[in-house]
Amino acid sequence: MSKPAPPRLSIRHGRLIDPLHAVDTHADVHLADGRVVAIGAAPDGFQPERELDASGCLVVPGLIDLCARLREPGLERKATIRSETQAAAASGITSLCCPPDTDPVIDTPAVAQLIRQTAQRYGYARVLPAGSLTHGLAGTQLSEMAALKHAGCPVLSHADRPIRNTRVQRRALEYAATFGMTCFLHPCDADLSDGGLVHEGRVSTRLGLPGIPEAAETVAVARDLALAEQTGARIHFRGLSTARATAMLAEARARGVAVTADVSAHQLFLTENDVDHFAANAYVLPPLRTESDRQALRAAVARGEITAICSDHQPHEDDAKQAPFPRIQPGISALETLLPLTLQLVTDGVLSLNQAIAMLTCQPAAILNSKRGHLAINARADVCVIDPNKIWILNEHTMRSRGLNTPFLNQELRGQVQWTILNGRVVFEQSPVQYC
Template identity: 45%
Template sequence: MKTVIKNGHVIDPSQDLDGRFDLIVEDGCIVELGENLPAEDADEVIDADGLLVTPGLIDIHVHLRDPGFEYKEDIVSGTRSAAAGGFTSVACMPNTKPVNDNKATTLYMINKAQLEGFANVFPICTITKGQKGTALVEMGDLKQAGCVGFSDDGLNVESGDVLRRAMEYASGFDMPIIAHAEDEGIKCGGVMNEGRVATELGLAGNPWVAEASTVARDLMLAELTGARLHVCHISTRRTVELIREAKARGVKVTCEVTPHHFTLTEEAVRGYDVNAKMGPPLRTADDVKAMKEGLADGTIDAIATDHAPHHVDDKNVEFNVAANGLVGLETALPLALNLVKEGVLTLNQAICCLTTRPASVMRIPRGTLAKGTAADITLIDPDYQWTLDATQMKTKARNTPFDGWELTGAAMMTMCAGKITFQRNS
């Protein structure tokens, strides 16, 4: 089947393209990109006038909950949610049941996504067996199975020696160690950011140093071993500064920030809103400012959602015991485009943080509209105005603090390997 996408404003940071071009897609691949391409023999012509045409968006931090927690989310519903948000590729975290620390679980995820999913799924496996922080997984076998990185997601590897050995082992396979940087001893049961708001609400605080001190250790171990380190969902100014300094020294470090950490502050917790409870917690206005500065100067490599779906029973409890996290795949794009509206990022930079750079971080062969590559394409209306209704989201979960928000910008069509996986009814 031959599809021609005409009249769109193409933004492809991988090729430094920013202008009006047409695309020809055939047999799931991009076969031509240029001006005024012929469409007479096409099976389908898509008029993208007034729309941005970008590489399919990539989210390198999602929780699909499959296998084991399918009542929260599964690979089908999670990738359907991804497609609705404009994402064509997601890297999924290993805290499933059983945890993804083996070849069989990795292959299950990949195969189910290929057979039933709406986006490419790239599994991330654990660093240690069972996420217990002691014995390392078989990294070579897992890379061969299709794993793109290693993380004990949600759990910090407390033993410096174990993490050092993991970095040495992973570097032999040119694979990243993906860190959830949070010292549990310093966190000490904190359920929101330590500070005035926590004191007023009578909630235990989680100080910024729980994250920053762990990042400092991990950076020094990466410097020692020469390993690739990726730091998840950074949230504090000091963390940004540490990573900026490490990059200047040549440390092989990348990092990501979530839309909620550059949009919301700890003030969102007022009223004990359990949908504003997450790990790491929402921080101060100054920390939010630091996230924006880090994105603007390139210290922060990618925007990633940490999409964390939960059943209503996991959230509809007291704040102290409510599960951490929110669903983010369907709100990430408009929140990222807000940074363009605010003048924090250019449009090209925002798209780069959602496509080319996350692909580079995980070495995923996506994030480009180059000729001969898979036709993973997102058509975006940056001016589309809509109100989020959590009950209408494609994900199984409803845990979002953005319910009822008026948003600007949305994916109008998502195409994965040339197949339309989502089309918005305007």
């Protein structure tokens, strides 16, 4: 049975920010049939079925997250597509890209279609599966990239598993280029990082933990940039973490290499010091680096060399973070901190408000070669309404994700989603009851 048409909605009295079209103004937005039909005055004869009062709020395109693990299929004990897309909707995220390291791996059209159809059935957020560059993420045999593209995979990826064989990496980039598909690459040399847990430096030495050197990232960046130039492929570095890598990125972009990059929001706020005392919720890969790396990442974001901020969401069950440090699992539950942390960059003077919104909307859309991420007339009605001044506490009551593994737990955050609209339907609205 087909769904009824989306209702006619009017979002009144909000501050409309559409970075793609350099719009920043107070204007009403009118939606019908899943599209933006008017900005400002309503069309003649338009009668909304519902009006949302966005007084004091920002009205922006639905957020786009370039990396969020939903744990389904294969790891449903940690989370599910339903639970995590609900969390995404509560976080203003209308589209998210999931890496291919599910079980089974997203290396066939059947798995890609399963994920997309499951998300469509629940209807909270649009899930865009990244297809695997190689079969089984084994790094040996190339996947059927054309079939994956046809099945709805907008990009190709190898998750956080580097392809050790440079010849295979080259062939994968060449093959992807023939289909015009961007390759998401996690820059990490598998041999230099093997066995490492945290950044190689004074904290790793003091804790007696094996380290991952800066060179593990920069060696991989150098290799991937050389291969991108050789093959003409479009590559995207997923989750840079070091100052040197940002400098290499800027130099390559200045030479015209078809490369983009994002950074995980937590890398802009945390450092290796946050892992001190064996803090399990601050254990991530790539590892938290030095204060100078954090400042360099912020500078690269401010200069527009890094063009997207993502969550790198990795929800875990409690047991995954309660073992001795060498046996705990890396990752942060991060959907619900993506927006407030990005808005904090505005407060910190790193970005303007328009730049911050662009980092979460039109710029990740461009990386995905998507027409989403804006609110022009006839655009898809993916909208996020934000109270930028609302202060709330991230805790087990306010989090919708199944994973509570975040170093920001029980902290005050500023900026809260009031409504999320996907394809013209309200998929989340903030309850008037606030838990603390």
